[in-house]
Amino acid sequence: MDLDDTTGPVLSEPAPDGDLLGGVRDFLRGFERRQAERVVEFPGGFAVLSPRYAASHDHNKLCFRGAVTADDLADMERGGWRGALPDASPEVVEQLVDRRRARTRAADGVVFLAVRAGGEVVARADLYLDPARGLAQIEDVLTEEGHRDRGYAQALLRDATRRAHEAGCATRFLLAAADDWPQVLYGRLGYRVIGSRHLFARTA
Template sequence: MSDVLLHLATTAEWREHLTAGVIAPSVAEFVHLSTPDQVALPANRLFAGRTDLNLLVLDPGRIGVEVRFEPGLPTDPASMRFPHAYGAIPVHAVLAVVPYRPAPGDGFGTPVLPRTDAAGRLSAFEPSLLRRVATAEVPVTGGVAVRTDPVPASHRHNRLLIDGATDAATVLADAERTGLARVTLSGAGHAATATALADAGRRVTALVGMAGPAGGVRGRTEVVDVEALRPTWDAEWRRYGVDDAVVAQLTDRLLLEERVVDLRPLALRVDGEVVASAVLRIDGATADLDGLEVVPAHRGRGHGDALLADARAIAAGAGCDLVTLSAAADDHPRSWYARRGLAEVHRSWEIDPS
């Protein structure tokens, strides 16, 4: 059996699977799967021209039902056998969700898949999320540029996402061509390019991706809806000097994200007041934690510890085995998370105008 197996799903279909908790057989009595070297065949046959298709990267050991390798259609190569899963597959068997796009004029080809260790899953998470949310994407050297029209003020959702080979001059040219000034360079191999962009006058922020196991016992943290935390988040953004015209979009973008992932806003209250909050994004077996903040007047009382521990427990309850997050390489939260058992597994750089 292949190291991983793949299932084709549109962005909307994957969101439905997340809600259901399983990938269930539809018309046939089994779930259609493919190996990486054969997935282009059913993709071109069933999804020709679609730009909202994804590869669900499955761990065969977590599928939990019988998988049989059987013939496909009569028009398929006689020697080809496709994996069929006879029963519903739990969504926590999905290690990564990889956007799968056809090449103009050529259709779908053999995919490039991320590694399935913690570093690979972490590095795949955010670009996949942003591409599924985006209203448009444009190929650039080493990656794609994403634009999300409903939230133009969200730097996170309007940028170049680069994980392949490039250089500083090419990055600047692609940024000018796409009209997007902000860039993420993902992977330690981009260190020299990040330095060159800093020398060219761009503001460069080094980030570390951190990961640790899900687990533990949940405490007082609540899972609420986005709107319940909008006042808390609005106040936090204003404290950082964000203009009122922009503040609303920074919460609105989460409403867009919850259409494509299992998004769980987290709130920790004391005497009815929200004293700590964060966002947990669950995408198959991986949960990503973002924006953990404690209200300034309540810091130093262990609320951040309690929320982090609860986030890991909530992730485990959803079937996740891995929790990831990003932190600035030169800021205090990096060491704070490290002391709580999250290890550095990835490097990236955010490039912004000066």
Template structure:
């Protein structure tokens, strides 16, 4: 979390960060066919999509409130890790849990939704052959932008309209993949409909009618998440993503909190910052394939 926030903003940001993390945990639980308790959190599993990282992973929270009562440390959660030097043992428990719960999968993914805890665990995960990704949870604190003249408005897409677009994008990304694999990757979007009270898919079309940019919007309990923002490479730099985000913010305007997750090492985080999103906190993902 940025250190230069005034005290009242910092306190509000801590509360918003907790709500965003709770939202993500609840979303993952609701859409998962199977949920299994693990040290410090839980795992979500979907045997229909065994190769899907998002649908087969371990999720660890910052403490009992975020992890269903099973903190890595009996008291203090992440804070106790830093004070007691218990990170190696905590990492060992999580590594064993990942191997057990994700047995039969070709990947191991452990998401740690607490910055201090993730930082403490990183050396042990690196030694075990895991790659680390740091993500930013960003909340919208700006003024709602006006529509952009000259660009088409965003439209809500049905699942039937979205699936061919997702298949097209995966085919462009993985040109050598078999058709069955592309279809499984695309059809994962179907399970997202179970994650929140309101799940919708949105797109902006290029002049030829092709979907140039697309994203998901999840709304539940006064919180809204913008997710899976994607612009085709040939359509980038033309304003389609900005038009899409403008429309999504308008759709979510009544929410008490609007947030998204951005890769800390990639350029979209700067684009979101220009739109009025600010960093609330950082999470860590450890992946071995």
């Protein structure tokens, strides 16, 4: 499992070029490994665990590499829409896929999270941050059917929740269908129902 994310810039003086940035990232990964009491390897990533400092996110976290863009998620999303809307035209499917790019402007902070297996995105989640108001929304948590029951969605949710906390967003929320199973997972992770939102669609 390889968990990827969009990240803020790693700053250096002078501003990093590609080689320097890679060196900085390698250093940080090594730093995280060396201070950990236990390291659990994943393909392309690892987790650091230090029970002695159980309250410290810095000592108990998933470490991953690379930035995820809307383009990286396009193939997974395109396949999902083709399965959900088999009669939709290619133009409609592309509109549904392309609208994710607009989401990069939708909040002060936008983070796309993904799990890769064999180089392909097999699970994803979005995180939208509004630190000024202390709010964060987690959205579009999804795992490809052939890769479910491996803990990917839970790992993404935990990571999104941690990132929101570190960004100063004390209130983290998500939207879930009242009659669908994901709400059970959200409840296990500490989320609770605070209200309802109704959507209406014209069918003809």
